[in-house]
Amino acid sequence: MFNLAFRMEIVAIVPGVLYAIKWPESGNHCLDEMAERLTDVEYLYEYFEKNEDKLSFYGDTIDNAVRKTNAEADELIQELFNLANAESVSTDDLDDIFMPLHKEEAFSHPRFYTDSKAKGYKAPWVRLYAVKCDPNHYVITGYGIKLVRKMQDDQHLLSELKKLERATDFLKENGIL
């Protein structure tokens, strides 16, 4: 059987510390894709126009949601950019950024992580998802705008959960986990 994982690529973002997966079905690795989409005002308008019903919980307008997402995504990118340009990465830099996914979402899977909700925002919703290989070693598998309580309540986030599982399998096959 043809194995999709065969064509999965891992790109070193901060060598020895942070990696991102380039999925076979995508032209870019997932951090590139996240940066490109979540700071693209046009894409964000289209996204929130489609998901306007999910915004009602936050009481936000589409205009505000676009600006908020744009700012949150930029904050996250800047944080990783600083890390990539740092002369040395301390042992807990990434452990400060990522936190375990909620048990309800990750089925108690201890290696599924998400970025620690962007600081300075009341209800941050931009997420990066990653598999933790070791302390301070992460592989980013995807991203999302989490407007729902559980990842399972959103089709895109559900696919992100599946990506986390696929990435875990791939890392196990390669003797990394």
Add this chain to the structure above:
Amino acid sequence: MAYYKKQTMKKTKGIKIDRLQAISTKEGADSKWKKIAEWNRKHKEALDDFAVIAGHIRKTLKEKEWTQTELAEKMGVTPQALTRIMKGRQNLSLQTIRKIEQVLDVRLITVHKTKTVKSQKVKMVSVVPNYEKSMSKKYNYKQGVDKNEPDMKVVSEHIEPYNQAS
């Protein structure tokens, strides 16, 4: 015994991370996320304004039932240039903004201008640090005017997004 177990575990961990390093590819010079991070950093102060302006253009196009291609043609710019504006990834000059306003017949930003006026008992607005202090000293020394009642209003000018001004 525990020491050796710990050392073996450490060694295994190291091998696993080496494997991760070995199967990974190095990020190329065309790294998109780094380019976006750099661009955003360079235009940090205006990023939100670019998003607000793009939102206004989008709304106006919908109201007028125009396509982006039509707007680009009317503005005399390439569709690619307009796409950058719509994505919030164009450093907009005041001239470009005025051009968009002209074609769409809307106001996107307002420039407030306050003329220099002579008046009695106008409270001074300081736009330069220590300006009020230095002016007060000047008046006291040369004209003997009460430092609490300067007779000039400082010229000020500032730009703000249309939605905040209205």
